[in-house]
Amino acid sequence: MTDHRTRIRRTMVERDAELAIVDEALDQLTGPGPEAGGALLAFSGPAGLGKTTLLAELRRRAHARSCTVLAARGGEQEQSQPFHVARQLIQPQLAGTSEQELRAALGGWYSIVGPALGLCAPEQGPPPDPQGLRDGLDWVLTHLVVKRAPVTLVLDDAHWADPESLSWLAAFAPRAEHLPLLLVVAYRPDELPAHADAFRTLPGRAGQAPLPLAPLTPAAVASLVRDALGDHADDAFCKEAWAVTTGNPFEAVELTAKVRGRGLRPVEENAPQLADLAAAQRGSGLVARLERLGPSTVRFAWACAVLGTAIPQDIAARVAALGTEEAAGATTRLRDARILSAAGSASDHDPETGLEFVHPLIATAIYRAIPDALRVALHGKAAAAVVDAGLGASAAARHLLETHPENDPWVVRTLREAAGENLRAGAPDAARRQLARALREPPDFDERAAVLYELGCASLLTEPANTVNHLRAALAEPFDDPALRQGIVIRLAQVLAHSDRLAEASESLAREIAQTPDVRARLRLQSEQFMWDAFNAAETDSPARSRRLTRLADRLAGRDLTERYVIALRAWDACLRGEPVDVVLHHAGRVLERPFSWAHEDRGFEVPVLAAMVHMYADRPGRAEELFEAGTAEFERQGWRGAHLSFAYSLRAYVRYRRGRLVEAEELARSGLRLAERVGRRTPVHWYAIAILLTTLLARGRVDEAWELAQEHDFGAPFPAAVVFPDSQTVYAELLLARGEVRAAVAELEAVDRRLTPRGIQNPAWCPWQLHLARAVAADDPQRARTLAADAVRRARAFGAPSAIGQALRVAAEVAAPQDRTELLREAVTLLSASPAGYELARALAALGYGLRDADLLTAAVVTARECGADGLVEEATEILTGMGGALPAAPPRADWVTEEEIRAADLAVRSEKEPEPASPDWVLSAACRKLGTDRSGLRAALEAFARSST
16 A cells, blocks of 8 residues: 555656646535535556556545546547447446346446447447437446546546547536536547547536646756755756656656666766666567567567557457467566556456556557567457457457458458448447448458448448449449349448439339339339439429329238338329328328338338328317327437437427417427538538528517527528428528518518429428519519419319418418408408318408408417417517507417317317308317317327327
8 A cells, every 4th residue: 555655656746736626626526515426537648658547546536435447548549449448347246237127227227338339239230329329328428427426437548548448528518517527538639530529628627628638847857856866866867757758757766766777876967878777668678678578478468569558468369379378377467567558457477368558659659569470460460359248249350450361251250240330339330440341351242242331331331422322333343142132222222312313213112123023022113212302302293193193002001011102102193293181191091091100220210201291281289299209209319319319309399380370389399400410511411400490580570580590590592302292492482471572582482482393292281482472472473372372262162271272361361352351360260260270260260350340250369379389479469459458458368279179169069060160160170170189070080099099
């Protein structure tokens, strides 16, 4: 214990300022009262300046304050091993926990983070996306911190941490100040890789820059020398010790040990010898000193340098081709030479303990001294040794990445196995590196296409352009596996579509369809082509495609998933073209007779989303929300928390908007936008998120805020090639119209007409461009406005959804001759009162109330607009109402739940075949429709769903 304390005192010279900051942070972490809390500390400095020693003292002081300490260290040889650092941090805290206990502790995150942390094997099925995995790691670490507070997390040599762990910790770090967590990192600034740049901005203390460690002064080195060699060490000797070590603490301590070992007197006449002793601690001098220990010891040191950190002695012996006794002797000699030590705090006398180098500088010097050919061979031997020791393909893969291609099937097989494990564990970049190396081996002739396909799957999220190249190369290979070929073509179409190259996606599928003889395989490819064509805003043959889809879907029975996908696409196509709503719901019902997964392993989520959305347009938003809730839950269970979850939140926001629940819509849309920002701007998911949020803000009357948002996110031309709903260009035109930029809005809306009309997209429920254009041209060309509005009414009636008809009637009244407005608005109110569209009802009530100067109708408009969160409409209607001398209605407490009275009214409407009189809407039934999320014709199903959810 005395020696340990002496060593701490000796090696912590001139670090009082840093230790004071450490103590301050620990006091804040462990102190009582509201000021207690977490913090961030970052220490930077070149190798040997004492970062590791400083962190060791920090850990000791944290333990003394009863902190839980999570510690990890990056390794130069382990950088390609994904989640190496994360496992060091978290695995020890869960050691000894049974699988049942782990499942209970981690809940839904078990199958998502378990493989990454080495707690369980990856399950079959689609892997989590990287963002979902990071969210899961956030949850696990936060849970540990709260459960075992206060916690100190220490990461040494962060510059060598694996990219997966480092990107996660860099994103998590700002949370430390809001948790009982002191997060500390140390790194070499000149060696910090690009993926770790975020750590350069971590504060050394809240509000400060990272703390750089300075070399020791001559006085500090003299103190070290005299502590080790005696007070009689003269000044000239001490000054030379400082000069040859340049104040590097590690080199100064090692130098004093060498002087003591040589029995060299610390006097001026011996000072010239210090340069040679210092040189023996690094580079060629260290290598020469190692060689003097003998060939077997050199081989053992080389093997340890190849293996990295926490080196198992038996595996090192095998790599070095040494017997047990030889390895033990080599270990002893390397320890005596201060080259190796026991890993961590393990006893030096424990033969089973792992080994590590005394300092990373030594490990690096020895590794780089290994002859190139021999180093490659040692990595190959290490790969075989770790597999034979039961450590798995992933442990071997990092060594195989360092070997030269030799046409070895075992290497290809091991790398493919490791890549599969990493891909399912949520580390696609690691899988990509391993598969790219497997391709260079190269694989056998008949295996090459499969490796290219797997490489394409691994690089899908990060390198879409390279993915296209890999998959096209795979198709060019001569292989005889129809299932593999189909998988390659489908994946190629997917990545082309997600890269906004939908026409190419369709063409690649069309070519394969033409040469696919198997009927079922051809149908699967056709379903994929129909899907991407449906999303292609520039599709040139849309009507013909619709006819082909109709003929195909109408003869399918929905026997398997492929047939159901085709039928769902038929429902979506019918919705866009404005076919009767009964036809749309009929096909959607055929699809949803059985569960319809949103996270199928080899299918996209797009078709299930379309099957849900048709219910929203058909005035069944309650059913749409039910489907979205199930799909969102499925995404979260799979760990899909990037683009998938952003789509789910944004489209759920759109459903809420259509129901007139604007406050909730805005919250969901902002959540969707936050997730979309992590995916990237001007990606499809970003277009959806912005378009829906803008639409919602306009409905809430916040035009200036909507414009600022559009400008901030570059929302405008060029618009995406993919179909977005609501249509991005139409939303942009609506925003321009709200700002009074009428001519610009007209130009955009006429462009929408030229784009959608040739495709046969006529449903104003899906895109009300005609209604916006009618309003825009009404002042200059009232006849054109009335023609546009009348055609929109006709199309809406053909579709048959009350909300679509009511909206079209309201706009038609706005541009109609004064004598025609009342009749149009009365019908609009009647229809909308029996629909789920609360916001549109409020607008129609306000228009009718203003036209008739009817205080009761205006009061109803204010109340309904309030319930919707349509603040701008509330203000406008209130001003009109009070101007007429009407009393401002009190704000009753909002009741989102369905009341018993409303249930009775809905049940009565279901039993009654009589439609309500046009001039006498039932306001209780109206509230029931809005809360149940359906129009009158869907009340029976909505009541049944409500009853199921209430039990």
